[in-house]
Amino acid sequence: xxxxxxxxxxxxxxxxxxxxxxxxxxxxxxxxxxxxxxxxxxxxxxxxxxxxxxxxxxxxxxxxxxxxxxxxxxxxxxxxxxxxxxxxxxxxxxxxxxxxxxxxxxxxxxxxxxxxxxxxxxxxxxxxxxxxxxxxxxxxxxxxxxxxxxxxxxxxxxxxxxxxxxxxxxxxxxxxxxxxxxxxxxxxxxxxxxxxxxxxxxxxxxxxxxxxxxxxxxxxxxxxxxxxxxxxxxxxxxxxxxxxxxxxxxxxxxxxxxxxxxxxxxxxxxxxxxxxxxxxxxxxxxxxxxxxxxxxxxxxxxxxxxxxxxxxxxxxxxxxxxxxxxxxxxxxxxxxxxxxxxxxxxxxxxxxxxxxxxxxxxxxxxxxxxxxxxxxxxxxxxxxxxxxxxxxxxxxxxxxxxxxxxxxxxxxxxxxxxxxxxxxxxxxxxxxxxxxxxxxxxxxxxxxxxxxxxxxxxxxxxxxxxxxxxxxxxxxxxxxxxxxxxxxxxxxxxxxxxxxxxxxxxxxxxxxxxxxxxxxxxxxxxxxxxxxxxxxxxxxxxxxxxxxxxxxxxxxxxxxxxxxxxxxxxxxxxxxxxxxxxxxxxxxxxxxxxxxxxxxxxxxxxxxxxxxxxxxxxxxxxxxxxxxxxxxxxxxxxxxxxxxxxxxxxxxxxxxxxxxxxxxxxxxxxxxxxxxxxxxxxxxxxxxxxxxxxxxxxxxxxxxxxxxxxxxxxxxxxxxxxxxxxxxxxxxxxxxxxxxxxxxxxxxxxxxxxxxxxxxxxxxxxxxxxxxxxxxxxxxxxxxxxxxxxxxxxxxxxxxxxxxxxxxxxxxxxxxxxxxxxxxxxxxxxxxxxxxxxxxxxxxxxxxxxxxxxxxxxxxxxxxxxxxxxxxxxxxxxxxxxxxxxxxxxxxxxxxxxxxxxxxxxxxxxxxxxxxxxxxxxx
Numbered sequence: 008x009x010x011x012x013x014x015x016x017x018x019x020x021x022x023x024x025x026x027x028x029x030x031x032x033x034x035x036x037x038x039x040x041x042x043x044x045x046x047x048x049x050x051x052x053x054x055x056x057x058x059x060x061x062x063x064x065x066x067x068x069x070x071x072x073x074x075x076x077x078x079x080x081x082x083x084x085x086x087x088x089x090x091x092x093x094x095x096x097x098x099x100x101x102x103x104x105x106x107x108x109x110x111x112x113x114x115x116x117x118x119x120x121x122x123x124x125x126x127x128x129x130x131x132x133x134x135x136x137x138x139x140x141x142x143x144x145x146x147x148x149x150x151x152x153x154x155x156x157x158x159x160x161x162x163x164x165x166x167x168x169x170x171x172x173x174x175x176x177x178x179x180x181x182x183x184x185x186x187x188x189x190x191x192x193x194x195x196x197x198x199x200x201x202x203x204x205x206x207x208x209x210x211x212x213x214x215x216x217x218x219x220x221x222x223x224x225x226x227x228x229x230x231x232x233x234x235x236x237x238x239x240x241x242x243x244x245x246x247x248x249x250x251x252x253x254x255x256x257x258x259x260x261x262x263x264x265x266x267x268x269x270x271x272x273x274x275x276x277x278x279x280x281x282x283x284x285x286x287x288x289x290x291x292x293x294x295x296x297x298x299x300x301x302x303x304x305x306x307x308x309x310x311x312x313x314x315x316x317x318x319x320x321x322x323x324x325x326x327x328x329x330x331x332x333x334x335x336x337x338x339x340x341x342x343x344x345x346x347x348x349x350x351x352x353x354x355x356x357x358x359x360x361x362x363x364x365x366x367x368x369x370x371x372x373x374x375x376x377x378x379x380x381x382x383x384x385x386x387x388x389x390x391x392x393x394x395x396x397x398x399x400x401x402x403x404x405x406x407x408x409x410x411x412x413x414x415x416x417x418x419x420x421x422x423x424x425x426x427x428x429x430x431x432x433x434x435x436x437x438x439x440x441x442x443x444x445x446x447x448x449x450x451x452x453x454x455x456x457x458x459x460x461x462x463x464x465x466x467x468x469x470x471x472x473x474x475x476x477x478x479x480x481x482x483x484x485x486x487x488x489x490x491x492x493x494x495x496x497x498x499x500x501x502x503x504x505x506x507x508x509x510x511x512x513x514x515x516x517x518x519x520x521x522x523x524x525x526x527x528x529x530x531x532x533x534x535x536x537x538x539x540x541x542x543x544x545x546x547x548x549x550x551x552x553x554x555x556x557x558x559x560x561x562x563x564x565x566x567x568x569x570x571x572x573x574x575x576x577x578x579x580x581x582x583x584x585x586x587x588x589x590x591x592x593x594x595x596x597x598x599x600x601x602x603x604x605x606x607x608x609x610x611x612x613x614x615x616x617x618x619x620x621x622x623x624x625x626x627x628x629x630x631x632x633x634x635x636x637x638x639x640x641x642x643x644x645x646x647x648x649x650x651x652x653x654x655x656x657x658x659x660x661x662x663x664x665x666x667x668x669x670x671x672x673x674x675x676x677x678x679x680x681x682x683x684x685x686x687x688x689x690x691x692x693x694x695x696x697x698x699x700x701x702x703x704x705x706x707x708x709x710x711x712x713x714x715x716x717x718x719x720x721x722x723x724x725x726x727x728x729x730x731x732x733x734x735x736x737x738x739x740x741x742x743x744x745x746x747x748x749x750x751x752x753x754x755x756x757x758x759x760x761x762x763x764x765x766x767x768x769x770x771x772x773x774x775x776x777x778x779x780x781x782x783x784x785x786x787x788x789x790x791x792x793x794x795x796x797x798x799x800x801x802x803x804x805x806x807x808x809x810x811x812x813x814x815x816x817x818x819x820x821x822x823x824x825x826x827x828x829x830x831x832x833x834x835x836x837x838x839x840x841x842x843x844x845x846x847x848x849x850x851x852x853x854x855x856x857x858x859x860x861x862x863x864x865x866x867x868x869x870x871x872x873x874x875x876x877x878x879x880x881x882x883x884x885x886x887x888x889x890x891x892x893x894x895x896x897x898x899x900x901x902x903x904x905x906x907x908x909x910x911x912x913x914x915x916x917x918x919x920x921x922x923x924x925x926x927x928x929x930x
Contacts, residue, residue, distance in 0.1 A: 009105035011085060012514055013045050016107045016154070017129030020539060022514050023085075027539045032084040036061055037077050039137050044090075044099035045106040046150055051096035060143040107513060108154065120161045120168075124184070127158045128512055128537065138821045159189055166198065175206035186215070190222060193232035200235065204242060213242060433526055434502035436567040439560060440477040440495070441465050443486050444518070447510035457509040460518065460552060464505070467553040473561055473753035477501060496525035503564065505556065515539050518552050522559055524567075532559050554788075558758075565754020573634065582629035585621045589638060592618035596645065608649055608834050615646050633669035633676055640665035640682045644689070648836040651877070655836075656694050662686045677718035684710030685727050695910050704912055707731060715747070722752035726760040733768055736915025742768040759789045766798050773921030775806040793827035797844065804850035804888075805922065811854035820844045839881050842871045846885035853892035865889055880909040888922055896926055903927040 011028070014020040019038050021028035031037070039061055044052055054074055062070035078097065082089050091098040101109070107126060114123035131151040137143050166181035182199035189195050196219040203212035216231075216239045223229050230236070441464050444457040462479050469476045477499050485495060495504065507520035521533040534555050538548040570587075577583035596614035619642050626635040640662040647658035666683035669676060687707035691698045698704070711728040714721055729744035745768055749761030762785035769778035779802055786795035800819040803812065829841035845868040852861040865886065872878035887902035903923060907914050917927060 009103060011104040013041055013104055013106040015042055015132055016127055017133050019132055019135050022539055031080050035137050037081055039143055040077050045108060049098060049101055051093050051098040053096050060146055061140050063142050064139055115157055115161055120165050123161045175202060178202045179206055193235045197235045434496055434500055436502035436564050438475045438501045439503045440482060440499045440501035441505040445508040447508050453509050463549050468557055471557055502526055520556050522563055561754050578629045578632055582625045585625035586634060589618040589621035615642050618642050631672055633672040636665045636669040637678045637682055659686050659690050675717060677714045677721055680710045681714035681721055681724040688731050691912050720751045722748045723757045725751055726757055726764055729764045733771055734913055734916045736919045738768055738771050759792050763794050791826060793823045796823035800847045804847045811851050813852055813855055816848045816851035820848050839878055842868045850889050850892055853889060858893055900927050
C-alpha cells in the first residue's frame, strides 16, 4: 500500500501517514506537478512537457531550475523514492504515492461501476488554481471533463442495470446522483422523473421536474425538453399511483416491514405526514406503502424509500396534488386585479402576484382569498383549477424566486395534518433540533464519530445566542424511532431540524448536513464537508462542521425572521409581495454587478431600476409603511456605487430624501436612521468639497447612534459607526463599535465586516499582532473575500517586526486581483484597488531595500490614476507612506498636507496614524 495518497477529485490534499501534508510540499505549483504525474498513471512525463504546463513564461534555464527545485523539495519533504527518473523524464512511484484518480479509473476499467462511483469525490482539482499557468489550466479542464464524463457513464450504467432488475428505489438513487452531477440535462431529469413515478413517488417526480425547470430558466434562460414537459403534463393529468398511510402517533411502532400487508387509506381520507427515521445507524427515511398499482406499472413487494430531506420538499408547482388530497368542498376561482401601473424609475410588471390563502369556512369548504385583489367564495371550482389560475398570474415564478415566501405559502396552502382548511402550527425557526447523524460507514465503524459529532453540535450551537437549541436529552428519545415530521416538530417545538450523515471515503470522512424547515416541510439547505482521518484531525473536523452548520442556521433563520418582520409590518399583502419582488431584483443586480463589462453595469442598473419601480408601487399601495421608502434609499445607494461625480451625489441625495420620508412615516425608526447616517457618511467621503460647511458628518454620527440605540442588533449600523469613528480619530470607541458589529450580527447580515473593521482599528492603533489576528480570522472564515488578502498585503508593508517578502507580496497581489478582478472592481465603481495593491507591493520592495524596483512599481501605479482627480487624492496617502520608507520625509509630509486639504474629515485620523508620527504635521 502506498505511503501517501494524493486526493485530486475535489479539493486537492496530500494525505500522509500522520494526516494531511502541509509545508513546502503542499505549495500549489508542487501539488500541480504531482497532479500531472498522477494523471499519467505511471507513464513517464518529459521535463519539457511539465515546464510547458507550469512555467510557460520563464526562460528555459530558469524553468528547468524551478522544476529541479520542486522535485528536490518533494523528495526531501515526502520520500527519496517518490519519483522514478528515466533520462529526461519523470514518473511517480506508485509504491510511494497513490491517487484517488487511479482508484477511480482502475475500478471503472475493471467493470466495477459501483466502486468507481464511490471513489469519485468530486470534480478534478475543484477550486484549485495556479497563477500564470494558462496551459496547465486548459490541461486540467480537459482532464476534468474526461473524468466527469466517465463518472456519468458509470452512474448511468448502474441506473439502467437497476431498472432492468426491477430495483426502482436503487435506480432512483443512481439517477438522482447523475442529475446532481449533470444538473442541466433534461434527458437525465426525464429518466429520474420516470423512475420516481414508477417507484410510486409521484410527488417527488413532480417536485424534481419543477425544480429542474426553474433551474434551466434562472441559470440558462431556457425551457426543459418537450419530452420532459409532456411527461410531466401527463403525470399531472393522471391519478397518482400510490397513496400515503395514516399518520402514526408519536411513539407508535415502526411501519410494517416487507412481509406485512400494506394498508390502503380510505378514499378522501387525509394524507399522512411524512415519517422521519432519526437513527444513528440507518438512513433517515420516508416509507410509502403502495396499496394498488395499475397493471401497466412494475410491481414492488417492498416499501419505497427516499431520504427525509428529499421527501419533505414540496414547491408550489406541485402543491396542486397536495390540494387535491385535501378533498376541499369547492372553491370559486379568484380573479386577478387590475394590472399595476408604471412606477417611478421604470416599467412595472404586468400584474401583481396574488398570494392565495386557504382557510376553513363554517361549512367545511375552502375559501380562496387573493391578497390585494377581489375575492369571491363559493362552490364549483376544484383546488387544482384554483392553483392553475394562480399560476397564470405568475404565482409560481415569484414564489420559487423568493424562497422565504414559498415557505409561507406552503404553510398556508398545505396544512401539516392534511385536513382541509386547518391552519398549520408555527414553530419558531430559531428553535433548532439536531437529530443524531446517520452512520453510513461499513460495519458501523464511524458510529462513534456520528454520535460524537451530534452531541458536539448540540453543545456548540447552544452557545450561539441567536439560536434556541434542543438539548441532547430532548433529542435522545427520537434517536431510534420512526417519527412523523409533524410529531417531531410538535414534540420538540422546533421550527428548524438538522439531520445528516457520516461516511468514509478512503482516508477521509465526509459529513453531510441538511436543514429542514419544519413549518413548511421544505429542505432549506445542505452542505457536504470532507476531512482527512488521522491523529489530531478530530478537532479540525468538529470545528469545521460546527462553524459551517452555525453559519447555515444563522443565515437561514435570519431570512425567516426578516420575512416574518416584513409580513408583520406590511398593511396589505400586495405591498408585501411587491417588496419581496424588489428585494429579489436587488439580489439579481448584486450578482450581475460582479461582471467586468459595460453591459453588466447597465444590466445591474436596469435591475435596480426595476426594484425601484416595484418599491414605488409598494409605497402607493401601503403609504404608511416605511419599508418601501427605506429600501428605495438603499437601491439608490447601490446605484451610486457605479457612478462618479455629480451623478453619484445625485443618487446619494435621493437616498437621503427617502430616509427622511421613512422617518416622517415612522419617527425614530432604526432602519431609516441607519440609512440616512450611512448616506451622509458616503457623501462626506465622496464629495469632501461639497461637505465643507455642511453638518453631514455630525448628523451621520447622530443617526447611526440613534439607529443602534433603537435597535442594538443592527450589526451593519455598528460597522458603519465603527468606520466613521475610526476615520475621525476616535479609535477606542471605534474598536468597541466593531466588536458590537461582530457580537450583534446574529444572522450574519455582514459577517465579513466585523473582522475587517477590527483589523483596521488595530492597524490604526499600531497593534500589528492584533491586526494580524483579525486579518487571519477573516481569511479563515471567508477564504474567497479579497479584503483578507489585501489586509495581509498591508501588514507585509507596515509591520516592521515581520521580515519583508517581495515574493509573498506579489503572490498576495495575484490572489487579490483574481478574487477581485480590477476590471470588475472598476465596473462596480471601485477603480482604485488595483493601484493600491501595486503601491503596497512597492512598499514591501522598499522595506526589502529594493528602492529602484519600488520606484518603478510606483511609477506604473501613478500612471493608473492620471486624469482622475479622486484617484489622485487616494494615491497621495499611499505615495506618502512609500516616500517615508524610501527616506524622503519632507516629501511624505508635503503629500500628507495635500491629502488632508482634499479630505479634511480625515485630519484626526492622519494625526493618529502610527506610521506618520513625527512626520505630519511637519515640524
